[in-house]
Amino acid sequence: MIAKLLSMETQGRRERKKLQTRQLISDVATELFMARGFDHVTVADVAKAADVAVQTVFNHFPTKEDLLFDEDAWWLGPVRAIREAGPGAGAVEVLEQYYLDEIRMRLRSEHLVTWKAFARTIEESPALLARRRKNADEMEILMVQALQERDPELGPLQARVIAAQYQAAQKVLEAELARVLPEQPEAGRIAQYEEAMEQAAAVVFGALKHGLRG
Amino acid sequence: MIAKLLSMETQGRRERKKLQTRQLISDVATELFMARGFDHVTVADVAKAADVAVQTVFNHFPTKEDLLFDEDAWWLGPVRAIREAGPGAGAVEVLEQYYLDEIRMRLRSEHLVTWKAFARTIEESPALLARRRKNADEMEILMVQALQERDPELGPLQARVIAAQYQAAQKVLEAELARVLPEQPEAGRIAQYEEAMEQAAAVVFGALKHGLRG
DNA sequence: CTCCAAATTTGTAGTGACTACAACTATGGA
């Protein structure tokens, strides 16, 4: 009973150990995948490296891909942004602002190098590319719901168009980011990367807001 | 030598038999998938039903999904439309016209019922959904090339935006078509379906051309 | 018609993700 109150951190050795094991597996897996490439590492390899049974891996992660796409559904960020935004501003403006913030955050993060390597790992694996597409699809569906809850005036078709077009925009900008960032991003050039991405975002979101003919 | 000239139809009993086998496998597979659902039919089932070895199936089709997504890359239609269009009209207009023609064609086809069932089969299978996403991605990449070849003025980012936004539009409209068409489409109501799709297309392409704020 | 070389088909063995399930072990609490 009381334990439930402190649930955030640790609610008993048992749960703690379980989370530890889970984290260990995830970390070991991520390291192996980034080093050798997702498709050249078997789940058995991961299990052996983490010193657990193969079954234990599947007890914690439903699929091999989940070993990498672990951390709390960060790809749903845009949906949260819509949910948290008041009904004041237009949806596209909210999403544009969210994306700009997100990019700046990532570029300034100490994990920038890791992020780039992570992106490359995905790009090199058909299975992970498929998973990324699936995540994008899921995001789009949830965004349609979020948009309609935020503004009941919005028709279903309208909402789907906004969600789909945002997803398209995000995809293009992620690709652009991959182009802009060199293999080993340099801390001294972050301002340059940011400048390039802001320009690209202006073009892409400009097309969303004012149309391809505008 | 001479055989090569008549290559379209039949260039020898050998090739003909091979194509026959291929066609038989594809037909049998499609039937089974539509009847029982893609995920509830194994490749071994298909092989048995077509009275060939499992290996033979894989000799003709690289993956199980290819058994259904067989016929000559119809999903690249929009790319062909761009390639065939003169440099006169704007890209978006070409694509809008293409999509409207395509929809009208499909609605008027004698295979409308089959089309609906086909779409449902895809919708019910995670593996086929993944494949559809992959096809869409492939289409988008080729469209970027086509757009840039057609109009060298067009910057890479611009081209990517157009391709991605068209893909988004198509996705939304395909979903809308699935909603508009009942399980058993009736020939007498084709005009209604068409009307509904034309309206939806106007909304979706309107957003592409004039922006979400327009 | 006969026979060879190439094209196809087939069977065998194996890999790897993933599932079902039963046995085993550690742990929290009575």
Place this chain on the structure above:
DNA sequence: TCCATAGTTGTAGTCACTACAAATTTGGAG
């Protein structure tokens, strides 16, 4: 101290797919 339960492990099996060698079919040369 002991038990019910959560978590781990091992075993056996399914299914898509690959590699490869053996068997079969076929087109064409002599």
